Amino acid sequence: MFLQEIIKTKNEELLKLTQKKRSLKSVLRKSELTLIAEIKKASPSKGIISKNFDPEKQLEAYAKGGADAISILTDEKYFNGGTEILRQLRSKTTLPILRKDFIIHPLQIYESLFLGSDVILLIAAILTKEQIINFLEISNQFGLETLVEVHDYNDLEKIKGTKTEMLGINNRNLDDFTVDIRNTEKIINKLERMNIRGNFYIVSESGIKNKKDIDYLESLSVDGVLIGEALMKADNPLEKIKELFPQKEQVRNG
Numbered sequence: 001m002f003l004q005e006i007i008k009t010k011n012e013e014l015l016k017l018t019q020k021k022r023s024l025k026s027v028l029r030k031s032e033l034t035l036i037a038e039i040k041k042a043s044p045s046k047g048i049i050s051k052n053f054d055p056e057k058q059l060e061a062y063a064k065g066g067a068d069a070i071s072i073l074t075d076e077k078y079f080n081g082g083t084e085i086l087r088q089l090r091s092k093t094t095l096p097i098l099r100k101d102f103i104i105h106p107l108q109i110y111e112s113l114f115l116g117s118d119v120i121l122l123i124a125a126i127l128t129k130e131q132i133i134n135f136l137e138i139s140n141q142f143g144l145e146t147l148v149e150v151h152d153y154n155d156l157e158k159i160k161g162t163k164t165e166m167l168g169i170n171n172r173n174l175d176d177f178t179v180d181i182r183n184t185e186k187i188i189n190k191l192e193r194m195n196i197r198g199n200f201y202i203v204s205e206s207g208i209k210n211k212k213d214i215d216y217l218e219s220l221s222v223d224g225v226l227i228g229e230a231l232m233k234a235d236n237p238l239e240k241i242k243e244l245f246p247q248k249e250q251v252r253n254g
Contacts, residue, residue, distance in 0.1 A: 021118035022096040024145055025166060027068045028201040028223040033214070035245060036098060036203065037062040037237075038228030039089070040073035041080040045177035048080070050232045055085050058237060059092055065241030066248030069119075071098040071226055083115055090116030098147060098226075102126060109138050119145040119166075124155035125174055129162070136163050147203060151183065153190060165200060168226065172206035179207035185220055214244050 028034050039062075041053040050058075055072075062070060070093060073081035086099060099117035103109065104126060112120045122135055132148065139146045140163070148159055149168040159167070171183045184204040191197040203224040204217050210230075217225055227244070234240035241248065 021143055021145070022094065024069050024096040024098065024119045024147070025201060027096065028166065028203070030068075032247065033218055033222070033245070034068045034203070034224030035066070035241070035248075036069045036071050036224055036226040037065070037067035037231055037241070038071035038073070038100070038226060039085070040100075040228050040232060042078075043229070044078045046229065049229055053080075055089055056092060058232070059089055061237040062231070062241070063093060063095065065238045066245065067095065067241065068224070069096040069098060071100050071228065073228075074099055074101045074115075083111070086115045086117065096145075103135065104131075106135070106138055109135060109142070109144065113142050113144060117144065119147055121168070122146050122148045123174075124148060124150045124158045125152075127158070129158045132158055132164070133162050149205065150187060152187075156187065156190060156194070160194070160196065166203065167200035168203045168205050169222075170205045171208075181207040181213055181216070184217060184222060188220055188222075208244075211244055 039055050039058050041050050042048045059070060072086045072089065073079040074083045074086055075081050086097065090097060096118040097116065098119040098121060099112045099115065100121045101108065103120060103122060109120060120139060122132060124132060127135070136146055145166065147166045147168045148164040149170050150156055150159060151170045151173060169184045169187045171181045172179045188197060188202065201223040203226055204222045205226040208214065208217070208225050208227050208230060214225065231237045231240055
């Protein structure tokens with residue numbers, strides 16, 4: 001009898017562990033443009049981006065600025081990130097956290113869950129269609145949302161017919177690291193020709209530097225933007241968010 005009671009308690013604990021986390025998808029449903037503000041120290045193409053790297057201070061500025069979600073780079077070798085950064089910041093915010101890394105194995109999905117991630121990034125360019133389908137299923141099983149990233153038409157073919165709901169369009173070519181913000185429009189036009197544009201919440205990633213870029217992307221009716229370098233390089237990231245998103249003034253003022 002006592003053992004059965006223990007098992008009942010463990011099932012309740014498992015339910016809590018695998019229940020839906022903070023939802024990026026629910027944020028993207030809002031009518032206004034969603035800001036996913038990224039925390040990263042460096043990148044392979046730019047080297048050290050933030051010389052006075054202070055993740056907690058950066059997070060505080062993002063939250064005060066009205067960011068809707070946080071992206072955290074956890075790759076150590078190429079981005080000077082780390083899983084410990086995500087673990088430490090999890091208790092500092094109620095915003096959805098996207099773990100941004102190069103996920104190529106189910107173990108990394110389980111790890112993301114235990115780190116406290118709400119969302120993981122799946123990069124179509126480094127995965128097969130079968131892996132994408134499998135990883136989406138595993139993530140959903142454990143209550144994790146997924147942002148599936150594409151860059152070109154080949155990537156689109158991989159995600160076509162999968163259960164992808166949130167689609168990240170990377171304006172950076174991962175082969176040569178060149179950036180063209182117009183890639184978002186190119187991919188959206190292709191989605192429309194494929195008659196599947198309405199299947200996704202769309203997030204534009206990389207190369208977003210100023211209000212002109214924001215206005216351009218809003219004209220394309222994207223649902224969100226992921227901004228890292230422009231915010232990490234800013235002397236005052238809060239002021240940079242004000243420049244990019246003046247409409248968030250109400251959020252900043254409580």
